Amino acid sequence: MTKRALIFILFILLVPATIGVSKIVEKIAIIVNNRATTLLELKKIYDARSSVLFQKYSGEELKKQIESLKKNVIKEKLEEMLLLEKADLEGIKITDEQINAFIHQLMKENNIKTEAQLENALMQSAGMTLAEFKKSQKTQNTAKTVINQLVVRKIQVDDAEVRAYYAQHLKDYETPFTYSLQEIVMFYNDQNKTDVRTTMEKCRNQILTHKLGFAEAVQKYSEAGSKDYNGELQNLKKGDLNKKLEDAALSLKRGELSSVIEIPGSFHLIRLTEIHKPEPRPFKDVKEEIRNKIRQPQIAAAINKFIEKLKGSFYVRVDVKPEDL
Numbered sequence: 001m002t003k004r005a006l007i008f009i010l011f012i013l014l015v016p017a018t019i020g021v022s023k024i025v026e027k028i029a030i031i032v033n034n035r036a037t038t039l040l041e042l043k044k045i046y047d048a049r050s051s052v053l054f055q056k057y058s059g060e061e062l063k064k065q066i067e068s069l070k071k072n073v074i075k076e077k078l079e080e081m082l083l084l085e086k087a088d089l090e091g092i093k094i095t096d097e098q099i100n101a102f103i104h105q106l107m108k109e110n111n112i113k114t115e116a117q118l119e120n121a122l123m124q125s126a127g128m129t130l131a132e133f134k135k136s137q138k139t140q141n142t143a144k145t146v147i148n149q150l151v152v153r154k155i156q157v158d159d160a161e162v163r164a165y166y167a168q169h170l171k172d173y174e175t176p177f178t179y180s181l182q183e184i185v186m187f188y189n190d191q192n193k194t195d196v197r198t199t200m201e202k203c204r205n206q207i208l209t210h211k212l213g214f215a216e217a218v219q220k221y222s223e224a225g226s227k228d229y230n231g232e233l234q235n236l237k238k239g240d241l242n243k244k245l246e247d248a249a250l251s252l253k254r255g256e257l258s259s260v261i262e263i264p265g266s267f268h269l270i271r272l273t274e275i276h277k278p279e280p281r282p283f284k285d286v287k288e289e290i291r292n293k294i295r296q297p298q299i300a301a302a303i304n305k306f307i308e309k310l311k312g313s314f315y316v317r318v319d320v321k322p323e324d325l
Contacts, residue, residue: 070322185224
């Protein structure tokens with residue numbers, strides 16, 4: 001076979017592949033009025049986001065996450081295009097100066113000295129140039145501004161509604177049950193168990209007869225790490241301690257000393273120092289938390305309604321399916 005013939009055959013083989021790539025590059029996936037997004041653009045978004053999923057999941061869960069991502073990429077891109085079209089109608093703009101200010105703040109927060117260093121970091125993490133990153137940030141911030149100005153600001157929850165919710169859900173805003181204690185711990189094995197218990201009983205008797213204060217007894221007898229803190233264990237929640245120790249501690253009155261408690265490998269003496277029962281947090285401390293809790297589902301519903309209205313206001317065509325990505 002001549003060299004010329006070989007080149008001709010290679011050309012014939014390669015042309016269909018080249019044409020196929022061209023079709024992918026040029027295929028329009030979504031149209032909103034005069035805006036268009038190609039399949040290749042959607043594939044880039046999908047590839048960047050799916051790489052995280054491949055690191056985090058496997059098997060059926062990975063398959064489920066990938067299917068969800070493909071649907072979301074199409075849905076979110078369509079919504080973004082609708083919001084950009086609305087931004088044009090409303091005269092809502094994000095300026096280059098605002099984006100540059102954002103970039104400089106980002107560089108400052110991440111101790112990046114030059115834009116070249118930032119671009120290098122972007123290429124490594126997302127395969128994106130600085131110009132592409134600025135463009136994406138401008139697009140995203142424009143869409144967010146439309147939502148904030150035309151939807152979010154209109155959703156208000158007054159104090160009366162917040163206070164009514166607080167009254168109906170007091171238990172959700174209670175302080176947690178906690179308790180504090182001091183402990184003396186001595187460890188034993190099969191050979192010295194009886195002697196260690198005798199020593200612990202002696203320690204308890206010295207505390208009860210005021211020959212030793214509890215803190216003094218801790219320093220003299222305790223073998224646990226809590227010895228460095230006078231045996232104090234503070235702000236314990238239910239479940240933090242061995243169940244036998246917890247039950248013993250919570251059966252005591254404040255300041256009362258337990259009997260010697262045995263758990264596998266150790267003997268304990270416990271003195272209850274504080275107990276904090278649940279009580280409602282003041283309304284002023286939780287007011288904004290409750291307001292946001294009430295407001296968030298209202299905002300989500302309003303955004304969905306707003307997007308659906310935009311779909312009916314503009315020419316929209318979606319020529320892509322999740323399996324195309």
